[in-house]
Amino acid sequence: MLGAAVLVALVAAFPLVASGYHLALGISILHFAVLATAWALFSGPTRLISLATVAFFGIGAYTVAVLHETLPWLAVLAAAGAIGVAVALLVGISTLRLSGIYFVIFTFGLSELIRQLVTWYEVNVHRSVGRYIFASVSQREIYWQLLALAVAVFVVGWLVARSRLGLASRVIGDDETVARHAGIDATRTKLTLFAVSALFMSLTGAVMAPRWTYIDPNIVFNPLLSFEVVIMALFGGAGVLLGPLLGVVPFVLLFELLSANFPNYFSILLGVVFMVIVYALPRGVAGLLPRREAKRTAPEPAQPAAQAEANPGALLEATSLRKAFGGLVAVDDLSFAAKPGEILGLVGPNGSGKTTVLNLISGALAADRGTLTLDGQPIAGLGAHRIAKLGVARTFQLVRVLDSMSALENVRVGFAFRRDPLWGARAEAEALALLTRVGLAGKADLPATQLTYIDQKRLELARALASEPKLLLLDEWLAGLNPTELGEGIALVRSLRNSGITIVLVEHVMDAIRSLADRCVVMNAGRRIADGPPAAVFAEREVVRAYLGGADA
Amino acid sequence: MLAVDILLAGLVLGGMYALTALGLTLQYGVARIMNLSYGEFLVAAALVAYSLYTGLAMSPLIGLIVVVPAAFVLNWAIYHVLLMPLVRRARTRDVLEVDSILATFGLLFIVQGIALVIFGGQYYSYTFLSIPVSVLGSTIAVNRLVALLFAAAIGLAIYVALMRTRSGTALRAVAVDPVAAGLVAIDVKRASGFAFALGGALVAAGGVLVSMFLTFNTAMGVVFTMKALIVVIMGGVGNMLGALIAGLLLGIGETAVARLVDPGLTLAATYALFLAVLLVRPTGLFGRSAR
Numbered sequence: 155m156l157g158a159a160v161l162v163a164l165v166a167a168f169p170l171v172a173s174g175y176h177l178a179l180g181i182s183i184l185h186f187a188v189l190a191t192a193w194a195l196f197s198g199p200t201r202l203i204s205l206a207t208v209a210f211f212g213i214g215a216y217t218v219a220v221l222h223e224t225l226p227w228l229a230v231l232a233a234a235g236a237i238g239v240a241v242a243l244l245v246g247i248s249t250l251r252l253s254g255i256y257f258v259i260f261t262f263g264l265s266e267l268i269r270q271l272v273t274w275y276e277v278n279v280h281r282s283v284g285r286y287i288f289a290s291v292s293q294r295e296i297y298w299q300l301l302a303l304a305v306a307v308f309v310v311g312w313l314v315a316r317s318r319l320g321l322a323s324r325v326i327g328d329d330e331t332v333a334r335h336a337g338i339d340a341t342r343t344k345l346t347l348f349a350v351s352a353l354f355m356s357l358t359g360a361v362m363a364p365r366w367t368y369i370d371p372n373i374v375f376n377p378l379l380s381f382e383v384v385i386m387a388l389f390g391g392a393g394v395l396l397g398p399l400l401g402v403v404p405f406v407l408l409f410e411l412l413s414a415n416f417p418n419y420f421s422i423l424l425g426v427v428f429m430v431i432v433y434a435l436p437r438g439v440a441g442l443l444p445r446r447e448a449k450r451t452a453p454e455p456a457q458p459a460a461q462a463e464a465n466p467g468a469l470l471e472a473t474s475l476r477k478a479f480g481g482l483v484a485v486d487d488l489s490f491a492a493k494p495g496e497i498l499g500l501v502g503p504n505g506s507g508k509t510t511v512l513n514l515i516s517g518a519l520a521a522d523r524g525t526l527t528l529d530g531q532p533i534a535g536l537g538a539h540r541i542a543k544l545g546v547a548r549t550f551q552l553v554r555v556l557d558s559m560s561a562l563e564n565v566r567v568g569f570a571f572r573r574d575p576l577w578g579a580r581a582e583a584e585a586l587a588l589l590t591r592v593g594l595a596g597k598a599d600l601p602a603t604q605l606t607y608i609d610q611k612r613l614e615l616a617r618a619l620a621s622e623p624k625l626l627l628l629d630e631w632l633a634g635l636n637p638t639e640l641g642e643g644i645a646l647v648r649s650l651r652n653s654g655i656t657i658v659l660v661e662h663v664m665d666a667i668r669s670l671a672d673r674c675v676v677m678n679a680g681r682r683i684a685d686g687p688p689a690a691v692f693a694e695r696e697v698v699r700a701y702l703g704g705a706d707a
Numbered sequence: 708m709l710a711v712d713i714l715l716a717g718l719v720l721g722g723m724y725a726l727t728a729l730g731l732t733l734q735y736g737v738a739r740i741m742n743l744s745y746g747e748f749l750v751a752a753a754l755v756a757y758s759l760y761t762g763l764a765m766s767p768l769i770g771l772i773v774v775v776p777a778a779f780v781l782n783w784a785i786y787h788v789l790l791m792p793l794v795r796r797a798r799t800r801d802v803l804e805v806d807s808i809l810a811t812f813g814l815l816f817i818v819q820g821i822a823l824v825i826f827g828g829q830y831y832s833y834t835f836l837s838i839p840v841s842v843l844g845s846t847i848a849v850n851r852l853v854a855l856l857f858a859a860a861i862g863l864a865i866y867v868a869l870m871r872t873r874s875g876t877a878l879r880a881v882a883v884d885p886v887a888a889g890l891v892a893i894d895v896k897r898a899s900g901f902a903f904a905l906g907g908a909l910v911a912a913g914g915v916l917v918s919m920f921l922t923f924n925t926a927m928g929v930v931f932t933m934k935a936l937i938v939v940i941m942g943g944v945g946n947m948l949g950a951l952i953a954g955l956l957l958g959i960g961e962t963a964v965a966r967l968v969d970p971g972l973t974l975a976a977t978y979a980l981f982l983a984v985l986l987v988r989p990t991g992l993f994g995r996s997a998r
Contacts, residue, residue: 425816
């Protein structure tokens with residue numbers, strides 16, 4: 155803390171000794187430092203590469219150009235920030251569901267669109283392309299304002315990284331589906347970070363505007379700026395708060411050097427340097443630094459406090475569910491109920507619609523028709539994160555762990571986003587206890603990717619349990635276990651039921667179904683063909699025929 | 708005949724967009740290289756065609772025979788020398804996508820920088836087959852019609868090759884699932900390199916054709932890259948037919964806005980159309996949904 159304060163004081167004192175060229179260089183570095191750090195605030199954890207930096211920067215600068223003669227400076231800044239945030243929210247609401255390359259191109263298109271519209275407006279309405287800015291702001295004042303912004307963006311970044319918001323954004327970056335099923339409102343999380351990042355970009359544009367006495371759309375909406383920011387942030391390392399800064403300093407100096415000494419070959423040299431960086435430093439400069447090891451004390455034993463509801467009625471009730479994918483009717487007029495504290499087996503041949511049913515319950519898919527109630531409350535059509543918050547947790551048929559996180563962090567995600575969130579040291583202790591319970595004692599600090607397939611399944615279960623579910627959906631969780639592991643797995647699932655959790659079990663392992671399920675719903679081609687105790691339903695002719703085929707097996 | 712004017716000019720422009728988008732969809736869809744320097748190669752080909760025409764009096768249509776194979780070889784080399792290290796080290800497609808964006812961004816500057824050193828920043832154009840003819844009551848230059856004809860022929864040839872030949876099927880298989888393609892004995896790296904080179908050849912062909920009737924300079928590459936990207940994404944990544952329809956739509960839409968509203972708003976109209984499509988169908992007009 156003290157070191158940071160001294161550093162800020164030193165940087166703040168720089169204009170007192172430097173002027174002209176060096177001050178301009180300092181401004182350039184600070185300007186990119188704010189932009190790149192703000193960019194990484196959103197794009198680092200979510201891994202959505204945004205090329206809209208210049209859109210917000212330009213909005214800030216133009217706000218100054220339009221308003222600086224009529225409003226006091228602070229009011230102009232406030233207006234610039236407000237407009238930037240408003241545009242970010244407006245755009246974000248509709249576009250943040252785009253992923254990967256679509257988002258990249260969209261944000262680039264957005265910047266170009268805004269530039270074109272501003273140009274058109276200026277030419278046709280304002281009747282002149284550019285505007286003059288006669289604000290009496292000295293270079294030093296610009297420098298100090300940028301420094302204030304830089305400090306603010308670092309503080310905000312530091313706070314976010316320690317908050318549930320920061321964790322949520324990392325989960326989304328790893329696997330958005332898991333995020334939603336863990337109770338994270340992915341849209342809101344992304345929108346918040348996008349808006350915060352846009353706020354800083356707009357303010358930077360506003361602060362920088364007086365440096366040009368004349369601006370036009372091609373100057374302040376120059377797409378090269380967006381690219382430069384991406385490059386610097388990625389070069390430094392977007393996953394760490396101070397990472398982008400590590401990219402900003404050398405790049406600003408390099409740009410300076412190239413444009414001063416090799417003006418004709420600037421472009422070629424820039425390209426070459428750029429490619430060398432991509433090859434030599436895939437994870438950025440920050441990626442070269444060692445990861446910090448977590449220190450912790452021995453786990454305290456703790457039990458997840460899931461209690462059986464006293465409700466005598468069904469916990470989950472599905473009525474006339476239907477879901478079709480084009481012409482394929484995956485679930486057809488399906489009705490069933492799960493009583494509190496029971497294990498309901500959902501079985502049937504491959505393709506009979508079992509996973510689709512789980513997806514309907516957990517909100518991954520919306521039913522075409524029919525109702526779903528949890529504790530008497532309708533849940534059909536709610537978003538996955540809201541259903542998760544109501545107490546439904548799930549595992550996936552193809553195991554999904556959060557790759558960039560340790561086993562412990564994976565479980566903490568479950569604690570952090572449930573209805574009554576658990577956070578901090580207690581969450582860590584409980585997470586360790588849960589890991590022990592599923593058989594992952596001593597593996598808390600391993601990266602999730604390094605776990606074996608079976609251990610990843612255990613980890614997924616622990617994450618689901620951490621969200622303290624009333625209803626747990628297990629999608630072939632026991633598949634692929636060897637006989638010993640199967641025995642352990644069955645005992646574990648039984649112990650979950652005994653602690654009061656209602657379980658819907660999709661499974662092909664018949665031994666598991668027979669020994670675990672209180673009741674079985676058998677599906678074939680999307681329909682329910684039997685419902686009852688396992689021993690009884692497996693004796694039914696239609697069930698045998700569905701499984702074994704044949705005219706009269 | 709304003710409608711015919713717009714339709715005809717739009718078709719020519721759209722045909723160029725579709726052809727260049729076809730190349731980009733090969734590079735991106737099959738080789739998984741998001742090539743930001745794509746448009747630079749179009750401009751480079753146009754500049755070479757200009758030099759051949761003014762220096763050696765070589766018709767751009769003959770120039771195609773020189774430029775296209777050269778572009779194929781050059782892009783093949785770029786894939787194997789510059790991009791292969793990235794392909795090898797990428798664990799997932801997403802990583803490769805990001806890496807390739809960054810690497811080709813560097814390539815963009817290099818290609819543009821070389822062009823700038825040789826040709827400078829001024830605008831170039833030359834007159835070739837600039838003879839007005841009347842089509843359905845609308846007047847259009849022969850060079851535009853020839854360009855459209857060539858674009859259609861090249862596009863059709865590529866389409867048939869992809870749909871009907873074994874190598875074409877291999878490319879499509881890699882586009883869908885490189886891992887599974889490897890399992891059925893398709894050499895994924897070779898197919899990817901071939902697709903990237905073929906994409907480069909197509910954009911070079913586009914450059915030569917465009918040079919016959921457009922004025923161009925060394926800084927225009929990015930515009931073409933964006934247009935091609937927009938068309939590819941609007942049409943749905945990896946969807947040839949989608950790229951064709953989206954390309955034509957874009958060409959006609961731009962021409963219509965330029966004639967009917969305001970030439971200054973064509974780019975804005977392009978992006979607005981593109982953004983609207985993405986909002987309604989996040990995976991493109993003809994893209995398959997994610998799940």
